[in-house]
Every structure is written in C-alpha cells, then in structure tokens.
Amino acid sequence: MPAQTSNEGEGELTVYCGIDWAEGHHAVALVDDAGTVVAKCRIGDDADGYEQLLGLLAEHGDTPEAPIPVCIETGRGLLVAVLRQGKRPVFAVNPLAASRYRERHGVSRKKSDPGDAKVLANILRTDMHEHRPLPDDTDLAKAVAVLARAQQDAVWSRQQLTNQLRSLLREFYPAALEAVAGWQNGLCRPEARAILAAAPTPGKAGRMTHKQLCAALKRAGRKRGIEAEADRWRDVFKAPHARHPELVEDALGRQMLGLLRQLDAACRTVDDLTEASEEAFRQHPSAEVMLSFPGMGIQLGARVLAEIGDDPARFADTRAVKAYSGAAPITRASGKQLYVGRRRIKNNRLHDAGYLWAFSALTASGGANAHYRRRRERGDWHSQALRHLFNRMIGQLWHCITTRTMFDERQAFPLPLAVAA
Template identity: 55%
Template sequence: MDARPRAYCGIDWAEGHHDLAVVNPDGKLIAKRRIADNAQGFAELIAILAEAGDTPEQTIPVAIETPRGLMVAALRETGRRIYPINPLAVARYRERHSVSRKKSDHVDAMTLANILRTDAHVHRPLPADTELARAVAVLARAAQDAIWRRTKATQELRSLLREFYPGFLEAFAHNGSTNLASREARAVLRLAPTPAKGAVVSKARIAAALRRAGRQRGIDALATTIHRALRTKHLRHPHTVEEAMGRHAAALLATLDTECNNADELSAAASEAFGQHPDYAIITSFDGLGDLTGARLLAEIGDDPTRFADARALKAFAGSAPVTRASGRSISVTRRTVKNNRLAAVGFVWAFAAIPDPAPPSVTTTGDELEETGTQQRCATSTTANSASSTTACRPARPTTRSRPSPSQRPTSWNTRLDSLTRSEVYQRSLAPSGRGDNTPQIIERQGQRVIPRPAACKPSPSLIKKAPL
C-alpha cells in the first residue's frame, strides 16, 4: 500500500466557524466548505474527509493554525496527524503563489493544505502525548500564569506604596528587597493600609496579624521591627489624597490575595498530577528539578518519545541553540528569539536551582588526596536557561563508606588534577605549549604542588576550563 496520503486537508481556524479545503496529491481542490465550531460542524468535516478517501488505516492529515481548541481536541481523538502551522509561516507560503497580497479564508485553507502536500516533512505534528501528560500541561501552565500574574500584582502594589507609604516597604525590606506577596506583609497591610493607620496601630495587633498569617517563630521581634518602621516619620500626602491611595492599595491587595491563592492551589494540583506520571522519578532525579519545575518541564516537552528527532531539535525548541546567519563573508551567530517561552522560563529557574552550594576550601583537594581520604566525587548535571546542553560540574561530596573505585573507573580529573587549578591556571596550561616560539613544558606551582601541562594536542576540553574552581 502506498504510504502517501490520498488527500490533504487545511483548516483556516476562526472563533465561530472554520473554512476547510481538501486537495489531492496533485494539488487539485477536491472539496471546500465552511463549518461551524460545534458537533455538527465536526460531523460535516468527518464526512468530507471520508468522501475524500479517509480510512482508519490511512487517515488524511490536517493542517491548522492553532494547536488548541475543541476542534483540535476532537481531531486528535480520530488518530490522524495534525500539523499546527505558525500563521507567519502560512503568510510566507501564501506569497509563493501570489504577489498581489490577496487574502481570504478559503485561500488560507488552500495554503495550509498545500503546505502538507509539499513540505509536511519539515513541519512537526502535534505530539501523541498521553491524557495524563496533557492534564499536567494544563495545570502546570495555569500555575505558571498565576505566578506571573502574582508577580505583576506585587509590582503594581509596590509601585503604589512607594508613592505614599514608604514606611511599609521599609518595614518588610530584607536584603534590599520587599516580598509583598508573603502572608505576613499582606496581613499587616490589610490591618494598616495607610500611613495614618500604620502610625497608630499597636504592636499587639501587629503580632496578632502575624500569627493569623501563619508565622510561628520570632513574632515579637518582627512585630517590634514593623511597629518601629511604621512609626518612622516620612513625607506625607494630604489626608484626603492619602485615604484615596489607601483605597487603591486595598483594591490591589485584594487582587494580590486572589493571585497568591490561585498560584498555591494550581501549583499543588500540578504537583499532584505530576506525581502520578510514570516519568516522575526520572525527571525529578535531575539536580534542581522539583515537583513544580518538573511538571512545567513535562508540560512543554511532553511524554511522546518520537516528538524530537534529536537533541538539537529539543535545544532549538527550548531556545538554547543559537541562530547562525551566513552570507558570503558575513557570518553572525545570535540568540534564538523564536522559542517556547514557557520552557525557557522553567530552564532559567532550573539553572539557578541546580547551582551547587558554595564549596568548602577542600574543593581544591587533588585527586590523590581524595583517594587517600576515600572521598568520592559527586557529579551534578546542571543546565542553564540559554543552554539545553548539560555540563558536568564535579565537587567533593561527604565522605562515604563505599569502597574506592578502581583506577580504570576513576574520573579523568583524579589523574590530571584539574580540580586543583584555577581558571586562569588551566588557561595558561592549555596555552603553554602553543608553539609561540617556546615549546618547553612549563611547570605551574600552586600550594606546593607541581603540575606539568599537557602537550598542545591534549588541551583540556572547554567544559573543564569553564567548570574549574575559582
């Protein structure tokens, strides 16, 4: 049986109706119709596809400009391949056939169908994710949106308080920043929304508000600090203006309370659903990935193993693969701006969470000393927000009672002592025999150690130079 589809379908999506066009492998129009966005319209679509030769064994693929919606969900249940095409790509394809820039819904549907007919192999179909993975995606994205809205509400409230209530910001300032989204800050602001009310509120009422917010330790000390900060003299607006700003702050506080509750509830729901997924143990085994960040990662990557052809495709999807533009003698390598913004955001959080704790002075211990003390190295795979490729950062872990590995199983750094060199020393070591007139191996002395650099052909890899301890 010929594996090539008998026809190709393009759907120009809209809110209340959809225009569809079906073409054969030669590009000839077979059928076109405008259908409604309901069950009746979907039945008409299935009937048209059946007349064009659609069978369970050989389904007709569909191209559409959106990956979501009830129509897309219904089409996914039929088991056919669905290709969500970017509207910008559709516009460029449309210009191939007409330079007059004419446009209509039927023309867009025809363009989508012809995209599949000619270039289906360069477009990525919707992944065949499981229902649980799609449910995790819904909850994780909703939680991420709630967190972003919470941040926006926090910044709006802070901007307003800075204009008329700086004493409150000073009362909750910690290391130069103020977390207005905390339960304690919201409880006290609800108690004293204006400088006038903050100047007369008692320390006992502040302590009671902190207890209602859930604080259990250091209540009296924090209440004293807040009470003193609220009574500090600052510039003031007229009483009427100050009261109006207080009403505004109360309204923003109500919005912030709602977004904080939404973020907490949706995050808990996403973590609970993610814990039921078979890939939960694998994803959370990476350093820096917890329940919520792991759920957000699964939501964007999915659990379809055939979604990405290779690691490079995943890097491009995450926005970590650079874009190279070469024309003649001009070559430029720039960052990728067209990417999955949600995956890039969780990658940024992952990178900071995966940063190891500040290493103790024993981080410069050589491999031989590690061997004598029986200390093994723990290698943590870390990622960065703009790099999907992982780099290995090795640092000594706590001494264990495990047997020491054999020489063939020891890491390379144990024998080369790269972990005892600074970044500049590793760089000098790689350039010492570079052939600039002096090929004599140089000896680097550090803390009584003598290390002979490798030849030029055995330079350390960039990852080792990058991750050498400072």
C-alpha cells in the same frame, strides 16, 4: 499514511485537508495530489460543525487505518482535540509560515478564509515532510502542561500586581516597604497582606497597638516569633515619615486596598495551581528521572515536562530538543561571512525554565559549576555560560528520559584526564 480516494476511471488519489480557523466558524478545504480542490465548506465552531467536518472527511476516504492529515494554524482548542482522536496526524503551522506559503501562489496579497484553507492543505501536499505533526503525548502529560503553564501565568500576574502595589506604596506609604524590605517577595507574604489590610494608611498604621499587630500576624498563619515581629512592625510605623493630607491619604489607602484584594486572589491562585501541578507531575513516570538531575525541583520539572512532553518520537535526536529549547546556537553562513549566535525563535517557556534550572545546578552539582567556570574563563558572559550549561543538560535529560536512566554526575561531567590522574 494519508487517506486515499478513487474516482471512476481514475486511480487512487491522496487527499489533504486544510482548516482556516476563527472564533465563530472555520473554512475547510480538501485538495488532491494535483492540487485540485475536491471539497470545501464552512463549519461552525460547535459540535454540529465538528460532526459536519468528520462526515466530509469520511466521504473522501478518511478511515481509522488511513486518516486524512489536517493542517491548521493552532495546536489547541476543541476542534484540534476532536481531530486528534485516533491516529490522525494534525500539523500546527505557524501563521507567519503560512503567510509565506500564500505568497507562493500570487503577489497581489489577496486573502480570504477559503483561500487560506487551500494554502494550508497545499502545505501538506508539497512539504508535509518538512513539518512535524503535533506530539502524541499522554493525557497525564497534557494535564501537567495545562497546570504548569497556568501556574507560570499566575506567577507572572502576581508579580505584575506586586509591582503595581509597590509603586503605589512608594507614593504615600514608605513604612510598609521598609517593613518588608528584608523578606523575599515581601508584599506577597501573608503577614504583610494581613497587616496592610488592617492598616491601609500610615495614619492608621501609626495608631495600631501591639495587640492588634499580633492578632493580624496570627490571622496570617504565623506561629513563631509573633511578639518580636509585632514589635518590629510597630517600631517601623512609629518612625517619622513624610505624609500626604489626610483626605488624600485615605483615598490612596482605598486604592491600595483594591490592589491588595487582587493580590490576595493572585496569591491564592498561585498556591492552588502550584499544589495541583506538583501533584500531577509526581504521578508521571518521568518525574523520578527528572528529579534526579541537580537543580531540578518539582515545579521546575513540571514546567520542563510541560514543554518537551513524553512522546519519544517527538524529537529525532538531542540536537532537535536543544534547538527547540533555544539552548543550541544558530549559524548563518554566506560566502566568507559566518555568524554564530543565540536563537530567537524558540520555546520561550522552556528557555526560561532552562535558565533557572542551570542557575540552580551551579550550587547542586560540582560538575555543572566547573563547566560554568570554564565557559566564563573562555570569555562567556553569565547568561552565555548558563545557556551553554543548559544546552548540555537538556540533551542529557532527554537521553535519560528516553532510556529511563537516572542522572549520573560522573558520566554527565567526567573529570579531565589530568585531574583524574
């Protein structure tokens, strides 16, 4: 419940807090039930500023039993971590939604930090029931979220560097691309990076001996098939290819080595974060339930857990988690017009993980594959059928997590009565 304060000759008043955050300072406003600003200040983004904010809240009735609710436009950072200590409800409002609330109080489009703080406080005063506070996830779930998101960002950065390196090799070193063509994520393989570091240009690659290629493969950690792999690389390098002038080729080789060093660092980062996120995910109580689902691997499970959390009160029902993930369709009806389409406002990370999960489940579950085939027979495209499958499975996952039950193929995808008979 929001904190209440009393004035002489008046009854108790409920107080709401709004914070307009910035990089170096934050504007704070406290309003009562009537919308009157009872206090406002500007604090720094440091420990002293946080203490000043907590002192201001305490002066206006903030207690551990009845904390003052806070509205802010972000759900991360040290300020949010300080405010979430205890049972204080913190509401993270989308900046776009906050700008719409600002237009309710005037059409001049004026804007200021204290004014935005007042708008955020008034959001709680008038529409707190329409917004959800930040979920009360455990520290382990928060740690999984940090590591899983960092791992996903590192994978995206690695792919961006891989694309840049591939584009450069196409310009002057097609033999390298030909050698890794049969490998998945070939340029990310340690063998490819080791050989490219030893032979950064086609001229140097053509002069590499069998022994040198074997040594590069061993440095990369390869244990088996070294002799045959070295022969394959040597044959590719010895084949005739178009060449740049030697001076230009050496310059392009130096550029390639720069990208290769960045790719090496990105690959090591992905490996380290993958190991850390998987280790943290295995320690979570929901890991066993999530891994019982077909197509759900450890890293994919960590990404899903990072987005849905482990607060059982976060979603009212399975429909809420389906809408949050973007799996459930959205309906727009006006008069005789009715439109049903996919959601564009969603948790993109969870939606991306759900696409991979549904695709993996096609080969791991007969029921999931049959459901996908039925949707395709009804006219759905591939992505539509996968989204429909994800919509069904994310609801089942949330039910199993909240009830602590394992996945059951027969209950998740029951056979039609005619087939069962």
